[in-house]
Structures are given as C-alpha cells and as structure tokens.
Amino acid sequence: MTTVLGHNQYGKAETRVVRITRDGDTHHVRDLNVSVALSGDLDDVHYHGDNTKVLTTDTTKNTVYAFAQDGGIASPEEFALRLARHFTGSQPAITSARIRIEEYGWSRTGETGHSFVRDGGEIRTAQIRLDGAGCEVVAGLRGLVVLNSTGSEFRGFVKDPWTTLPESRDRVLATEVEARWRYGRHDGDGEPDWDAVHRRSRAALLDAFADTYSYSLQQTLYAMGSRVVDAGPEVDEIRLSMPNKHHFLVDLAPFGVANPTDTGAVYFAADRPYGLIEGTVLRDGAPARLPTD
Numbered sequence: 001m002t003t004v005l006g007h008n009q010y011g012k013a014e015t016r017v018v019r020i021t022r023d024g025d026t027h028h029v030r031d032l033n034v035s036v037a038l039s040g041d042l043d044d045v046h047y048h049g050d051n052t053k054v055l056t057t058d059t060t061k062n063t064v065y066a067f068a069q070d071g072g073i074a075s076p077e078e079f080a081l082r083l084a085r086h087f088t089g090s091q092p093a094i095t096s097a098r099i100r101i102e103e104y105g106w107s108r109t110g111e112t113g114h115s116f117v118r119d120g121g122e123i124r125t126a127q128i129r130l131d132g133a134g135c136e137v138v139a140g141l142r143g144l145v146v147l148n149s150t151g152s153e154f155r156g157f158v159k160d161p162w163t164t165l166p167e168s169r170d171r172v173l174a175t176e177v178e179a180r181w182r183y184g185r186h187d188g189d190g191e192p193d194w195d196a197v198h199r200r201s202r203a204a205l206l207d208a209f210a211d212t213y214s215y216s217l218q219q220t221l222y223a224m225g226s227r228v229v230d231a232g233p234e235v236d237e238i239r240l241s242m243p244n245k246h247h248f249l250v251d252l253a254p255f256g257v258a259n260p261t262d263t264g265a266v267y268f269a270a271d272r273p274y275g276l277i278e279g280t281v282l283r284d285g286a287p288a289r290l291p292t293d
C-alpha cells in the first residue's frame, strides 16, 4: 500500500430546519442551516467499503429534524451541543462531532403575533466541536454592515515610491463585520445563556464601533474585540475579519462643482478591491485556538 487515510469526516451538510413554536397566539421562529460532520473509527469504510460503522448522512439529517421537534431549538449553540452529544454518545465508532449552524433571524411585524419579516443580510453562526478532549464552542456573526460618517482619520502611514493615497483627517469608515468568538472550555455544567451572550457581544461590537474615534480600521478592530472579551467572563478569544468598504470622494472639479466634506459630500462606494483587516483579540493568558486562515 502506498497511501494511508488521513483526517476524514462526513455528515449531512446544510440541513435547513425551521422550528415554529406556538405559545398561544404568540409564535416563535428559529430558522437554521445545520451541517453535521462526524469522525472516528471509519477506516473500514474507506479502505474496504465496509459500511458496518456508518451512521448514514441521511440519518444525521433526520436526527436534526427529529431533535428540532422533540426538545425544540433553545439556541443554535444548545441545539448543536445536543446533536453532538447524541452522535458521539450513541455510536461507539463516532468519537468526534463538529456541528456548524447558521441562523437566519426573523423579527415581528404587524400586531398579529404570527407575522415576521426576515432580518437583513446578517447571519448568526455557531460551531460545536465535541471529542475526547472536551467541547469547544465558537459562535459569532457575519454580514453586520456598519458605517461612521465621521470620526475617522487615516494618516501618518508609510510613503514609498508607489504610495498615492492622500492622508485623511475626516473620512467615512465602513465595514462588514465577520466575528467568531470562542467560549472558555466547559463540560456541560453551568452553560452560558447563549442567546444573552450573543446579544451582549453584538451590542459590544456595535457600541465599540460607534464610540471609538478611529485612526485606522486596525485600531477599531482591536477596540471592538476587546469590548466583547471585557463584557463578561464567557468569551476568551475573538477573531474579526473586517473589509474596509472604501468610500472615495468623487472628484466633481471637472464640472465646476465643489464636494466639501464639512457640509455634505458625494462618495463613490467601491466594492473591490478592498482592504481586508483581520485580527484576534484574546483574554490575557488565554490560548489562541481560533484558526487564522
């Protein structure tokens, strides 16, 4: 044999499940996209086509639906933990489970208690990894688009022969935040209130973006990450990926039209290329475990 099997995992990806809970006339919606990835003692299926230890991907999909009905979906993190514990606890061959969940938010509209409007582009995320070493929970969001129309400068940077960017003392700062935060390790007792920590972390990101006078997007990123870690004891590490959504002043001089930033200006919102600013903020002494690529 010239090859050996390396890391492998399998499961049903992107099971879309919507759980509606009826509390009298007031209904609640949880709308998830669930991806299951299992691994363990699975050499035989890869080397010999022996399916004896294979819990089918079809079964993992059915389990997602059945668990959503029986027990409901308290939060993406709780649901993912319940699934991971089930797969590793019921199948001797399965020693590790990674459950990834995206949640699409719905807000109430009208007076009915059963009418909803889908939230904009923002997506809540959660990932559980459960194996012999314990359980790691990474949660976050993406698609959170924010803009400061002042309170942002960018100057004092390196000038080499290829630098053309003018210094700015008053620019638009806009980004689309992708955040992943890692909870401290725990083995099931005293689990955090996942929804509450998510709300608090999102609010911390927005507050820090709004009230940091920015000298660079890097500085704003660090302020946002620190605010999330400092907001409570649960989150040890956060990684932020923030594209600089450049707003360039349009040159209206050829038309004899002024474009002054102090009274109101017209910008070109460029979509690419964009600066991509990424960084991790850690609780002092916490290990860096979030992937950096």
Ligand SMILES: O=c1[nH]c(=O)c2[nH]c(=O)[nH]c2[nH]1
Residues within 6 Å of the ligand: 154, 165, 215, 216, 217, 218, 244, 275
């Ligand atoms: O906040 C910024 N950081 C940079 O590193 C950078 N580079 C650039 O061209 N514009 C900006 N803005």
